[in-house]
Amino acid sequence: MARRAELDHGETTMTATAPQTATAPQTGTALPRAYLLWVSGAVVSILGNGVLYFALGWTATGHSGATAGLVLTAVNVPRALFLLLGGVLGDRIGARLVMITCDATMIALCLLFALVLHLSGPQVWLLLATGLALGLVDAFYLPASGSMPRLLVQPAHLPRALGLRQAGGQVANLVAGPVGGLLVVSVGLAGVLLLDALSFAVVLVVLLLIRPTGGGVPAGGSLAAAALDGLRLSLTDPVLRTVLLLTGAFGGLVLPAFSILMPMLAHTHGWNARGAGLVAGANALGMIAVTLAIARRGALERAGLAAVWGTVVAAAGLALVALSGGPVLPSADFTLLAHGLLPAALGALVCGAGTGLFAGHASPTVLSATPGTHLARVQAVLVLTQTVTLLVTNNLLGGLADLTGAVTSTLIPAGLLLIAGLLALGSPGFRQVRS
The missing domain is CATH 1.20.1250.20 (MFS general substrate transporter like domains)
Structure with a gap:
């Protein structure tokens, strides 16, 4: 869904907020x-x-x-x-x-x-x-x-x-x-x-x-003013603002869960290093599978809802990882795993699939909703959001795990991610975005 918005330098772009008839992309086109x-x-x-x-x-x-x-x-x-x-x-x-x-x-x-x-x-x-x-x-x-x-x-x-x-x-x-x-x-x-x-x-x-199309736009105002203008656009546009919220949630909650909390969960449940690696690999496999499917078949028509559901699915998968327990059997045969590791790997796979579903629909939504004059600046705000939230939550979640244990400290990011998804669902402009 899209509406026309008149922007700087007289450029017209498409910002997804209101329903329109959309032409489905041709999946067979190279x-x-x-x-x-x-x-x-x-x-x-x-x-x-x-x-x-x-x-x-x-x-x-x-x-x-x-x-x-x-x-x-x-x-x-x-x-x-x-x-x-x-x-x-x-x-x-x-x-x-x-x-x-x-x-x-x-x-x-x-x-x-x-x-x-x-x-x-x-x-x-x-x-x-x-x-x-x-x-x-x-x-x-x-x-x-x-x-x-x-x-x-x-x-x-x-x-x-x-x-x-x-x-x-x-x-x-x-x-x-x-x-x-x-x-x-x-x-x-x-x-x-x-x-x-x-x-x-x-x-x-x-x-x-x-030779990409577009080679920069005429300079206007100071560098600081131009940077603030990109930040203003990202925070005031309802679609971009919602993607910022969800990007910060994924960057600050999901990434530390698998880089910091996963090794602590492995020690808590008695998984060996190979078991912890299996869980981390399942997360990556889930995301790769979904993003490859989007690359082959294209995105779902309701891109906004797909991104929200991806957030909810990722939260559910992360919660399953946190609640899985049980040690790996002390056997040289890696296929002999106690029941606790298999649900954790499944949860990590689901979390990765949800992350891929979110990223595969949120990223093109951002690029489509951004004026051609502000492409790099909006991308900068997205990366900055993820970087800052990751810097903060890396320390907070690590300290929280020492206080409450690995299970509770992993359930909390799962709950916060679910809340972020529900908040995004409450944004009509984002909820109605179509591919």
């Missing part, structure tokens, strides 16, 4: 070659960064846990501080130019850090400098990257295009940990930096080959 090429490069970049993050964290823990925490903070703080500025530049000079600049910068930095690391060893200051560089470049790269599908794909095909990108990103993140562990042992952090420079070079070549 996505543009330029988009497929860009997605391939994006997946390579996600894999390279995931491997580097793992290697960086692993090397930092060799000094101390506090050092690892500082390095993680060094990545997240500049990212949060400069995201809005990155969104402004993405809109003003064009997403492609911003991404080309960021990729070239990261190639140079990775080569420099690898050389210094080879000469001086993994000094703490060098690890912190690497983290700061990654976070700072991300602040400019992520908003531009988030806006690229709108510049490469027709609006009717956005759900399929984004489903393909999300599925590829999930696969890359899934294998980044094992690959990172293998590489950090065999070639060290310096070798990982060289390989990450190669991944950035691949993306740089891809960006030089493609």
